[in-house]
Amino acid sequence: METNPIRVALVGQPNVGKSSLINAISNAHLHVGNFAGVTVEKSEVQMHYCDPDGCREYEITIVDLPGAYSLNDYTQEERVTKEFLLDGDYDLILNVVDATHLQRNLLLTAELLELGKKMVVALNMIDEAEKEGIEIDAEQLSAILGVPVVKTSARKKRGLDELLATIVRVYKQQETRSKIVYSDFIEEEIDRLVRFFMEKNYRSDIPYRHLAIRLLKEDTRIYKQMHDEPIWIELLPILREALDHIYLHTGKRDLDEIFADEHFAFAKGAKMEVISTKAMRAQNITQKIDNLLINKYLGIPIFLFLMWGLFQLTFTLGAMPMDWIQAGIDWASAQAHHLLGDGELGSVVGDGIIQGVGAVLLFLPNIIILFIGIALLETTGYMARVAFLLDGFFHKFGLHGKSFIPLVTGFGCTVPAYMAARTLKSRSDRLITLFILGFFSCSARIPVYVLFAGAFFGVEHAGNILFLIYITGAILGLIAAKVLRTFFFKEEDDPFVMEMPKYRLPSLKLIYHVVYGQAADYLHKAGTFILAASVLIWFASNYPKQPELVAQYQQKIEQAADAQSKDRLQAELQTRQLEKSYLGQLGKWTEPFFAPLGFDWRMSVALEAGLAAKEVIVSTLGVLYSLGDQVSAESQGLRERLRAEISLPAAVAFIVFVMIYIPCLASMAVFYREAGGWKYLLYLFLMTTATAWLLSFLAYNGVRFLTQSGG
Amino acid sequence: MILTELRKGERGTIRQIHADPELKRRLHSFGIIPGEELEVKGCSLARQTIEIDVDGTLIALRKEEAEKIEVTPEHEEHPVPLHIQQ
Numbered sequence: 001m002e003t004n005p006i007r008v009a010l011v012g013q014p015n016v017g018k019s020s021l022i023n024a025i026s027n028a029h030l031h032v033g034n035f036a037g038v039t040v041e042k043s044e045v046q047m048h049y050c051d052p053d054g055c056r057e058y059e060i061t062i063v064d065l066p067g068a069y070s071l072n073d074y075t076q077e078e079r080v081t082k083e084f085l086l087d088g089d090y091d092l093i094l095n096v097v098d099a100t101h102l103q104r105n106l107l108l109t110a111e112l113l114e115l116g117k118k119m120v121v122a123l124n125m126i127d128e129a130e131k132e133g134i135e136i137d138a139e140q141l142s143a144i145l146g147v148p149v150v151k152t153s154a155r156k157k158r159g160l161d162e163l164l165a166t167i168v169r170v171y172k173q174q175e176t177r178s179k180i181v182y183s184d185f186i187e188e189e190i191d192r193l194v195r196f197f198m199e200k201n202y203r204s205d206i207p208y209r210h211l212a213i214r215l216l217k218e219d220t221r222i223y224k225q226m227h228d229e230p231i232w233i234e235l236l237p238i239l240r241e242a243l244d245h246i247y248l249h250t251g252k253r254d255l256d257e258i259f260a261d262e263h264f265a266f267a268k269g270a271k272m273e274v275i276s277t278k279a280m281r282a283q284n285i286t287q288k289i290d291n292l293l294i295n296k297y298l299g300i301p302i303f304l305f306l307m308w309g310l311f312q313l314t315f316t317l318g319a320m321p322m323d324w325i326q327a328g329i330d331w332a333s334a335q336a337h338h339l340l341g342d343g344e345l346g347s348v349v350g351d352g353i354i355q356g357v358g359a360v361l362l363f364l365p366n367i368i369i370l371f372i373g374i375a376l377l378e379t380t381g382y383m384a385r386v387a388f389l390l391d392g393f394f395h396k397f398g399l400h401g402k403s404f405i406p407l408v409t410g411f412g413c414t415v416p417a418y419m420a421a422r423t424l425k426s427r428s429d430r431l432i433t434l435f436i437l438g439f440f441s442c443s444a445r446i447p448v449y450v451l452f453a454g455a456f457f458g459v460e461h462a463g464n465i466l467f468l469i470y471i472t473g474a475i476l477g478l479i480a481a482k483v484l485r486t487f488f489f490k491e492e493d494d495p496f497v498m499e500m501p502k503y504r505l506p507s508l509k510l511i512y513h514v515v516y517g518q519a520a521d522y523l524h525k526a527g528t529f530i531l532a533a534s535v536l537i538w539f540a541s542n543y544p545k546q547p548e549l550v551a552q553y554q555q556k557i558e559q560a561a562d563a564q565s566k567d568r569l570q571a572e573l574q575t576r577q578l579e580k581s582y583l584g585q586l587g588k589w590t591e592p593f594f595a596p597l598g599f600d601w602r603m604s605v606a607l608e609a610g611l612a613a614k615e616v617i618v619s620t621l622g623v624l625y626s627l628g629d630q631v632s633a634e635s636q637g638l639r640e641r642l643r644a645e646i647s648l649p650a651a652v653a654f655i656v657f658v659m660i661y662i663p664c665l666a667s668m669a670v671f672y673r674e675a676g677g678w679k680y681l682l683y684l685f686l687m688t689t690a691t692a693w694l695l696s697f698l699a700y701n702g703v704r705f706l707t708q709s710g711g
Numbered sequence: 712m713i714l715t716e717l718r719k720g721e722r723g724t725i726r727q728i729h730a731d732p733e734l735k736r737r738l739h740s741f742g743i744i745p746g747e748e749l750e751v752k753g754c755s756l757a758r759q760t761i762e763i764d765v766d767g768t769l770i771a772l773r774k775e776e777a778e779k780i781e782v783t784p785e786h787e788e789h790p791v792p793l794h795i796q797q
Contacts, residue, residue, distance in 0.1 A: 070740035074733070103766050104742040256732055260739040264746075286769070287752070296756050388771040392759020395773070401760065495734050496773035497741060500762060 003048070003057040006171050009085060012096035013108055014067030015381075015501040017124050020154035020510060021096055022064055025164065049164050058168055063090060069499075071111045072256075076422040085115060086221070091171055092118035094163075099129035099136055099151075100502070102275060106267035109145065113180045114217075116210035118170050119147040122163055127153040132284070134277050141274040146179040155507065175207075182262050185249040189216060189242035196238055202231055215239055216246070218255055286502045293382070299389045310373040311470060312463040314446070318366035319459065325365075326637070329358030348538055356534025356619035360526045363447040363618075368519050370443050374412045375514040379506040383408065384498060391496050397478045398485025400424055401496050403433040407477070410440035411470070412518065414663040417442075418670045428489035432481050434675050438663055438688055439477030441470055443522075444614035448658045451618055455639040456651045473659050480691075525613065533616045537609060537623050540583040549576060578602075578624070597657065597696045598650035598704075607657060613664040648707060653700035660692035714751075714772075714780040715758065722750045723782035730779045742766050743780065 012018045026045045049058045065084055066077035073079040085093070095112050097105040112119060123138055142149040148166045152159035170176075181187070193212035197204065204211050214222045216239075226232055243255075250258050293299060336350035377383050383405055391401025402423055410417035417437050424430045441449070446466075453465040553573040560566045578584050579601070586608065587601030594604040602624050610617040618638075625641045642651070662668060662685060672681045717723055725747050728735050742765045743749075752769060754761040762771050772780075 070736065072736045072740070074737050074740075101766070101768050104768050107740060107742065254732065256736055257739075260736065260744070264739070264742075264744045290753065290762070290769075294753055294755065294762065296754065299755065384771070388760050388762060389755050391771070391773055392755050392757060395759065401771075401773070495730075495737070495776045496760065496771065497734075497737055497776055498771045499741065500769035500771055502769075 003059045006058055006060045006092070006167065007090040008060060008062045008092055008094050008167060009088065009090040010062050010064045010094050010096065011081060011085065011108070011112060012067060012124075013069050013098070013105055015499065016067070016096050016098040016105065017154050018064060018067065018096045020507065021122065021124055021152060022062055023509065023513065024154040024157055025062070025160050049168060058171075060164065060167065062094070063088070068108065070108055075425050085112075085117075090117075092120065092167065094120050094122060094167065096122045096124050099123045099126045100132060100134065102134075102136065103267050103271040106270055107263050110180050110263040110266050113145065113147070113178045114210065114213055116176065116178065116206050118173065118176045119178050120163070120166050120170050121145060121147055121149045122152045122159075123149055124152050124154065126151040126158065127156045134275060137274045137276075141270060144270045144273065146177040180263075180266055183265065186216070186246060186262065189245055192242060193238065196235070200231060200234070216242060216255075217259055289503050290385070290500075294385050294388055299385075303386055303389060307470075308467050310370070311467040313373070314366050314369045314463075314466070316463055318363075318369050319450075319462075321365050322362055325358075325362050329354060329362070332358070344542075347542065348535065351623060352534050352538025353531060355622045356537065357526050357531050358622070360447065360530050360615040360619055361523075363450065363615075364519065364522065366446050366450060367443045367522055368515060370446070371412055371515045371518045372511060374408060375511045376506055377408060379504065379510055379514075381501040381503045384500045387498060388500065394478075395496075397482045398432060398489075399436075399478070399481045400429045400433075400494055402498060403429065406433055406437060407440050407474075410437045410442060412443055413521075414438065414440075414442045414667040415670050418667065418674045421674065424494065426491065426494045428485075428491045429494055431675060431680070432484045432489055434671060434680075435484055435684060435687065436477040436480045438667075438684070439473045439480060439660065441473050441659055442614070442663055442667075444664065445658055447615060447618040449655060451621075451639060451642070452651050452655050455643045456648055469655065469659060476660070476691075476695075480687075526615070529613060530615055530619055533609065533612055534619050534623060537583065537616075537620050540586070541578055541581045541623060543582060544580075546577060546580055549573070549580070583624075596700075597653045597693070598647060598700045599654065600646075600650075603646070603650070603654055607654075607661070610658065611662060611665065613666070614658065617658065649700045649703035652703045653696040656699040657692045657696040660695060661688050712782055712784055714749075714763070714777040714782050715761065715774060717751045717782065717784065719751050719753055722748060722785040724748050724785070725780060726783050727781045728779060729781065730776075734776070734779070738776075738780075741770050742768055743770065749782070 010018055010022060022045055026047050045062045045064065047060050047062075049060050050056070063084070065081040068078040068081040071078070071082045071085070073082050084090075093112055093115070095109055097109060109121065121141075123136060123141070126136070129136065136151075138149045138151050148170060150159050150163045150166050152163055182190070190209060190212045193215065194208040197208045197211065202208075211222065215226075215235075226235070246255075246258065247253050250261075252258055293302060295302075333350045333354045336354055337346045340346035340349055377386075386408075387401040387404045390404050394401050394403060403421070405423060406417045406420040409420045414437055417440070418434060421430050421433045421437070424433060449466055449469055450462060453462040453469075457465050550573065553569060553576075557566050557569045557573075560569055579588070583605050584601060587605040590604050590608065591599075591601045594607070599607070602621070605624070606617045606620040609620045621642070622638055625638055625645075646654070668681060668685075671684060672678065675681065675684075712723070714723070725743060725745050727745055728738055728743070730738065738744075747765055750764045752762040752764050758774060760771055760773050761777050762769055763777075764770075
């Protein structure tokens, strides 16, 4: 049976439940595509649909476009949407409309109707609207818009099949009857132009009416397109006259504003005709919650408390399964040695791969908890409130309130955070946010923090230390923003106009999808990238072989009198071998650079390996220290090992360095793309490395001074 | 009267927006359009940002933007015509 492909462009304002809708549809009809918490780039979902009438098989591809309040490309996301709608390859538009905010949503619908494409409107969240006492006459609305309107609810799974059936039906139609009715004086001018085109029998790809409207709106593309055609000469005076009439009528010369008024009148009129509200809404839940959460005085303390709670949870709850995972890793490592022998193979699997990857797996619980927390903030609508609370404060540091959203995302992973910065309109706002995002520690750095905090401050304080690290990072970020705004990006920041979405109970499914996707990414990275890095580090720390050194020590060991000195010599050999290895050579070579910070060559190597990804720091330390571990009779954890070998000031300096320097290779690639230039990437690298070094230096000497004077 | 002069809980009608075309379009797309009613729902510390309700949508504005929106308070029966005011 042949399948007919249908491409659907999914468009709607932010917070109308586009992603939930697409998720609900695709779950009911085969597989789910990728699923990002906030859609910044368009993503596609495919599904099959069998038309019951003709029993023809359809393959429907839904292109999920970023949310847009309107098509006047205010933000970069809106530009992505607008460009796709104008030039993209699709058959029809699916416009998702929030039934509880019909009027505002219809403003976008009016703009979409002007595109003259086939269209279906999904009247989403209809269950919520009904709960609020809003009744909507979908048939009447459909008559006004000239396109089918389907009532849907992603949560209650309502209208999903009908929606697909309608999409197929509209796809089969020859042309669209979409219409938007303007005021009489504009309609007259449209008629005049349409008549002219008819008389000239003008060839046009789009209907005359739409052509006329776009000319009246002074659409640059259409002007460019028609400019070189012979008809232009005759068209020009008619058009000029038409515009003059419109100006005369409205008393305005700003066409954007004139048409905005038209859209508004259209949206308002449509709403009045189709909506009947049973009861005046009393103060709804959102407002009650807002009274508390964005309270002038309580708002910020509540926010700080929630963040503190999240980090506490991340550590305490996440620490529980860690012992089991550690036991599993040690067991697997021992098994590898047992099965594969003590030769090279046993060593590469047991020490290189299992210890290296294991060190990263250990932190999966922490990361899952943090991701759940961030997903909750995002889906409940609290994030927008925090932006509201913080804008005044942020503004003083040259940041935009909206920067808060990428910054919090940055606590999860810097890569999507860089992309989330696209919600910021002005280039200087965006660049500043991009530059300081690294200060907001991503989850990949948690392993390092947890390891060091646990080792040097005791497990019971680790949650607080973690919170302190994050807060310090955030403060540093703010200071950096101020510096950047004062010296490099001097333009004023953007206006702050932001919708505060209604509070919603997060859907478990949505949270599951977001967290599952991110955890899977993390595991995937552990299985590929970090595995490869572990093998590389194992190799670099085992080669080149030094037969002379080994022979020399072998002799000494044989001559040694007791077991104790044998062990000691064995350990000495291990250390000497490591120092002579490629890794040791690299570490020794760069040691002078890190020496003022109190780092030995092993810590230097770990930091260099950490340029690839922060998880690699822990796995590198794991490999480096587990190699030395073999000799000791009882297996010691990495934590005790570190405490024995690293001084407290050096450990603090190490944490500071990890907090600040560049997140990872992947983030560098995305930064380069988002900032738009090698120049900026170089600046970022220099800025973060210099700051990291300087502050580590201060931290090292500060702590050393304190511990010495304190006794 | 400008929007920032309204207190929390007070209502008004939008009369005019004194902003550059870009910001004006942005405000329009949120439903902030002359003729619409609004209510001030809250503000952050030092009135840096204020929250308004326009046709059921909650919108956050910074002080600088709110100052560009001219409103007629609900209780003011006969607003002063614009040409006299200026």
